[in-house]
Amino acid sequence: MKQSGVTSTPAPSVTAPLGLLLDVDGPVASPVSRSIGIPSIVSDLVLLAGAGVPIAFITGRSDAFIRDEVITPLLAAGLGEALARPATSMFGVFEKGAVWAPVTADGLGDIVVDEAVALPKAVVDELRELVASEFSDTMFFDETKHAMVSVEQRTDVSREVYLPTQERFNDASFAVLERHGIGVRLGDREAPDAAGQVPFRLDPTIISTDIESVLLDKDRGAERALEYFAASGPLPTLWRSVGDSRSDYLMADHLHSAGYDVAHVDVRPLDGILDRPYDIITEGELIHDEAGAAFLGHWVTKLGLR
Known part of the structure; x- marks a missing residue:
């Protein structure tokens, strides 16, 4: 476990068409089973990563949980091959910004813990x-x-x-x-x-x-992820954040304040859609991971990956 420092990524040769900041519990993993229960979520994340879409998991979960419940099934579906291509990047911010690590073709990289x-x-x-x-x-x-x-x-x-x-x-x-x-x-x-x-x-x-x-929240995680991606070259101008709680809007808040074209996907809108200066997207009557799967599938189709 690495306690300090920044891990670099290979420099991409082109600017990606889209960037994704994803909460995990809700849009990716079922809040009931605490695991990925919809196979298309796994395959679509691999396709998007392989297409050069920078993807960050911004979560309160631990690095161990993400390694076991998210990265392991993604690797089994071909994530390693996808991330071995040029201009690909995936990152994890855990414990709402207290812990972070790159995701590489070999799996979760060295973690950094903010002991402060x-x-x-x-x-x-x-x-x-x-x-x-x-x-x-x-x-x-x-x-x-590690921290919370x-x-x-x-x-x-x-x-x-x-x-x-x-x-x-x-x-x-x-x-x-x-x-x-x-x-x-x-x-x-x-x-x-x-x-x-x-x-x-x-x-x-x-x-x-x-x-x-009180320093930890999803906007801190978003800032950490953008810093990591920016070290590799130009960032996409178009971003989507996805989450199931009101605090997940903070990811889009940070992107908006930084000048990006962002919309937030709310996969549990019945808790109340917040008033924001950017678009809020819902997936009809779908919630949680079913809404997350629909969102990812939309972009896989839009980018011509399937």
């Missing part, structure tokens, strides 16, 4: 023990994270059972950080540290609670 945004070890240890002692019947502690803490719904537990337990966990974990003197926010609740600062937050999702630095 990590929770103190004593707090992580107490949160792990809290889950084991009081919440292990409904959730589990994600041991693959994620506690996730067990796949054998229903949403109806998980959600009220998640609320109790959120309150208990908030109290842990407060007791350690760590400034923390949960929704409208704040407990500042001794300096009056609130450097960490609890971010509940439909399947987990993340405890993370």
Whole structure:
């Protein structure tokens, strides 16, 4: 594991027609099974990568999860051959910007961890023990994270059972950080540290609670990905970001503020489509990975790859 530095990519000879920033849970992996369940998602990502479309996975997931659940099936479908061609590039930003790595023809490359945004070890240890002692019947502690803490719904537990337990966990974990003197926010609740600062937050999702630095979010991940792609040469002017939560709009926010032609694909629009100065795309009645599959299929067809 590499802790610092930037990994370069081969310089492309032409500007790609499109760039993609993809959330993983929802548009790529099923939020139920936590894996890629639609075969066309795998094959279309390989086709797009092979056509020179720069693709970044911008996710709160760990590098280990993306390696096992995303990169491994992509390699089995021919990603290695696709990325061995000139002018191809794929990148992963994990834990919402705290960890990143290139994706190469051989798989996930050396990871870089931003230790400056990590929770103190004593707090992580107490949160792990809290889950084991009081919440292990409904959730589990994600041991693959490097900088943030994620506690996730067990796949054998229903949403109806998980959600009220998640609320109790959120309150208990908030109290842990407060007791350690760590400034923390949960929704409208704040407990500042001794300096009056609130450097960490609890971010509940439909399947987990993340405890993370306030500096981490999808716009930070988007910035990291663009920096990586830009080191290889001119970037596409046309970009699409894809996600299932309101925070995923931050990827498109960053692209828009940087002057790119961007639209955001919302694969869970019933949670509320945000008002933005760029186009918001939905895939009819389709949601989650079915919407993600439709979106990718559209571009494979549009670019004449199938």
